[in-house]
Amino acid sequence: MSNISDLIILTIGLVVMAACSNYNGDFDEQAHRGGRGLMPENTIISEKKAIDYGCTLEMDLQMSKDHKIIVSHDPYFNSLYSLTPEGDPMTIEDAKSRLLYDMPYDSIKKYDVGSKPHPKFPEQKNIPATRPLLSMLIDSVEAYAERKEHVNHYNIEIKSSPEGDGKYYPSLEEYVNTAMNIIVSKGIAERTIIQSFDERALRMVHRKWPDIPISYLVKALHIDDVAGYIQTLGFMPDIFSPNYRLVTAQRVKAFHKHEIKVIPWTPNSLELMQKLKNMGVDGLITDYPNLFAQLK
DSSP states (O other), X not given: OOHHHHHHHHHXXXXXXXXXXXXXXXXXXXXXXXXXXXXXXXXXXXXXXXXHTTOEXXXXXXXXXXXOEEEOSSSBOOTTTOBOTTSOOOOHHHHHHSBGGGSOHHHHTTSBSSSSOXXXXXXXXXXXXXXXXXXXXXXXXXXXXXXXXXXXXXXXXXXXXXXXXXXXXXXHHXXXXXXXHXXXXXXXXXXXXXXXXXXXXXXXXXXXXXXXXXXXXXXXXXXXXXXXXXXXXXXXXXXXXXXXXXXXXXXXXXXXXXXXEEOOBOOOSHHHHHHHXXXXXXXXXXXXXXXXXXXX
């Protein structure tokens, strides 16, 4: 083999290793909803921007009336940043009445979720954007990453709850199966973490797809110790993902003793992010992925 060929192979290998570094023990930098502090959340353009920063692509899932998996945090249109197909703003009540599960995707895609300035994120670029299908988003970001010689990693949230059964999706089983079948068929399962606040969804994924890493999302500490969380879930998750306010160095060490990673959400200042990293967390999920470059 020539020296040039050897160099090419070595270079490709290094690129792949760098892209996979967050699965090899390195700090996992995740762009929350694609980095909504900078770009319209849960859109193709935000997830592509997250790739530019070298981040894990974090996103949320919902379901349409025609049982298609949509990338969206809310099961309805959020009045803070959504416009009707006619380009008009909506009241909170009007927006919440427009459930994604009540609409076929052909109707959902007519809404603009990127042009209206987001009052909570003044640095966000305002660009026309639509709610994408999960399959559409994966195809787009995989092609984009390939052009940049990058390998994507995903952290995908199943947005479910007992209250949402039959209201935001037909049944939890159909919702989970439909989403997971897309993830598997698109060839990204080996590069995907599945996260949820809903223990039922996590158990279902773990049972049917045992090789996929599971991240246990937590809003409040309703259990005192690590063993209690493991017992409640019914198995040992790969990642414990709490609100960043719940993290202490002692708590991080306790989960690490069980070989469970700790990746909190959503610290949005450099000071907070650095403080959490100094506590020993294994990664961060932030709305401002541009701040990762400043961490020490």
